[in-house]
Each structure stands twice: as C-alpha cells, then as structure tokens.
Amino acid sequence: KKYQQELRFCESVLTEIMKPKYQKFAYPFLAAVDPVALNIPSYLKIIKKPMDFGTIEKNLKAGQYQTAKDFHNDALLVFTNCYKFNPEGDEVNKMGKQLHELFDSLWKE
Numbered sequence: 001k002k003y004q005q006e007l008r009f010c011e012s013v014l015t016e017i018m019k020p021k022y023q024k025f026a027y028p029f030l031a032a033v034d035p036v037a038l039n040i041p042s043y044l045k046i047i048k049k050p051m052d053f054g055t056i057e058k059n060l061k062a063g064q065y066q067t068a069k070d071f072h073n074d075a076l077l078v079f080t081n082c083y084k085f086n087p088e089g090d091e092v093n094k095m096g097k098q099l100h101e102l103f104d105s106l107w108k109e
C-alpha cells in the first residue's frame, strides 16, 4: 500500500515538472541529451550515467524503481550531470538550478 502511494507521488512530481508552464527552463532535461544533435561529443566521456526525466518516467512506468528513493536518486543525477557538464553561469546550468528548485519544492511538498 505504502509502495503504491510512494510511486503515485513520484508520478505526480513528474507530471508537474513536465507542464508547459515550466518548459522554458525544463526542456533540456525532459529527454536524453543527444551529444550529436547538440554538438557536444565530449558529453559521454564526461557524463558516465546520462539521465533525464523522460527516461525516469519510462523507468517508473516499467516498475524499475523499488522505492521513491531510487526515483529520487535518478532525479538528482539529472541535476548533477547538468552541473558537471555545464559550468556555473552557463545558461543550461541556470536552467538546471531552476528545475532543481522546482523539483525540491515538489518533493518536500
């Protein structure tokens, strides 16, 4: 019972951050980074475990998260990858911070 509640909560957080009103800063994080499309060949050398919220949603729906903690760990990976690849002050880094703040506010509800 508790497990189902936890997963429904994770799904509600995903639904919220994917809403159009957040697109302006969320969009780089909703689908897998495409190093070819973005012309960042170094990406996969720097980022060992790429993660994005589209992949997280697939994983959640496929029952690949045992707990909300596992879900949260992948969510944090999206942000740490962003901060690692996009230096402080870069546009995408700032967008990552905005989405991170939104995510934290929803996570703590």
Ligand SMILES: Cc1ccc(Nc2c(-c3ccc(O)cc3)nc3c(C)cccn23)cc1
Residues within 6 Å of the ligand: 027, 028, 029, 033, 038, 039, 040, 078, 081, 082, 083, 085, 086, 092
């Ligand atoms: C030359 C260059 C420099 C930085 C970027 N970053 C970036 C990223 C990105 C997101 C998460 C992440 O962990 C790493 C990168 N997503 C984008 C998008 C969607 C458009 C433009 C830039 N973007 C792209 C090209």
